Amino acid sequence: MALVSEFLGQLSLNVGSSESTYPTVVPATNFDPEKDAARIETAVKTKGVDEQTIIDVLTKRTYSQRREIAFAYERRAKKDMITALKAALSGPLETVILGLMKSTAQYDATEIRGSMKGLGTDEETLIEIVCSRSKDELMEIKTVYKELFKKELEKDVAGDTSGDFAKLLLALVQAKRADPSAVVDYEKIDEDARALYDAGVKRKGTDVASWISIMSERNVPHLQKVFDRYKSYSPYDMQESIRKEVKGDLEKSFLTLVDCFENxxxxxxxxxxxxxxxxxxxxxxxxxxxxxxxxxxxxxxxxxxxxxxxxxxxxxxxxxxxxxxxxxxxxxxxxxx
The missing domain is CATH 1.10.220.10 (Annexin)
Structure with a gap:
């Protein structure tokens, strides 16, 4: 029963997230985990596997409901549901269904781990996840990462990346971003906009450390105003400035951050x-x-x-x-x- 305890032991549901959610998968009404577990058991045992039933049930339940189904399945079949699904399915459908058996944070943690395991790093996946998640999401990913892999996310990121790219990812993973405030500090907005300009376009070479600290520590509404204000100092907007100043994975990371801050x-x-x-x-x-x-x-x-x-x-x-x-x-x- 290792897999159930590995992925389903912790119920992490983005508790305390300050962002509004707009999910397409919402709790099923009249939810009956026993009935769903029986349907999954029959679907798995059917000759040729009844994939449609598996899809119908698991894609229309939230993670916490899928978790209840897995426990109900284990009680009735005396087997682990994830292992049964793994044996019954293959290809991209197997990837989707097994992915659904993890919470959002567990899924992100597993994807990050996969992007750094073995030879070479899948920078694209690493950048997408680390640069697009909120402070709350990153804190939860770190907790879950340690539970699942018995390692610190910061240490793995540091060991797998280098240079300014590593510094930016580590600054983000440390989740020091300020929480949004009801007070708009125009002086600070101006100061940060000026600092971004002074650290980049205005000088020869880029003071990447200044960019990293502003973009990893300020809250999102503040940064949106900073980028707007930035245009009054620089002949280029923030995205154009990034393209002119840095290259490679660092450029991709900064661009992802700015895109995510804006929309x-x-x-x-x-x-x-x-x-x-x-x-x-x-x-x-x-x-x-x-x-x-x-x-x-x-x-x-x-x-x-x-x-x-x-x-x-x-x-x-x-x-x-x-x-x-x-x-x-x-x-x-x-x-x-």
Whole structure:
């Protein structure tokens, strides 16, 4: 029963998050974990596996409900549900369903761990998660990371990255960002805007440390005003300044941060659009964004997607994916716009 205790032992549900949520996966009404567990057991035992039932049940329940189903399954089948699902499923559908058996924070922690394990680092995944999560989310990811892998996230990030890129990621993982305040400090806004300009465009070479401290420690509403004010000092906006001043993973990280400060849901919508614009779908990215945001803000990402690309996320997924994987993603997407 190792897997159930590993992933389901801790019920972490983004408690204390100050951000509003716009999930596409909401608690099922008239929820009966015993009945759901029986349906899953039958689906797994069926010759050829009844994937549709597994999709219908697990994509339409929240993490806490899936967790109850797993415990009910264990009581009736005397077996671990995650192990049974793993044996019954394969390919991208298996990835989606097993991903759903983790909380959002557990899923993020596992994805971060996967991006750093083995030879080479998957910087794209690392940047996307670390640079887009709120202070509350990052604090929870760190706790869960230690529970699951018996290691400190900071130590792993430091060991796997280097230079200014490592310094920025570590500053973010330390989660020192100030909480939003009802008081708007115009003097501080001006001071920070000036400091960003002085540390970058104004001088030869970039004082990256100044950029890191401002972008990792100030609250988001404050930074939005700072970037606006920045334009009165610099001939370029913040994004253009970043492109001129730094390169590589550091550039990608700063750009991700600024995009997320300005409109996080548009950032994810754009990523999904990029992942599905060609014939070869970036399956890993699509899966990661849908799974990690379906209980957070996927409803808002959907609406940003429609206004940015002129077609719905639902239609785009339907066009670019197929089979049971497609059915699972469409179900998590929660409808057409």
């Amino acid at each position: 996080k849901q548009l950032y994810f919508a754009t990523r999904l659009g990029e992942a599905m614009k060609s014939k070869g779908v970036k399956e890993k990215m699509v899966t990661r964004i849908i799974l990690s945001r379906c209980e957070v803000d996927l409803m808002k990402i959907r609406s940003e997607f429609k206004s940015h690309f002129g077609k719905s996320l639902y239609q785009t997924i339907a066009e670019h994916t197929k089979g049971d994987y497609q059915k699972a993603l469409l179900s998590l997407c929660g409808g057409d716009d």
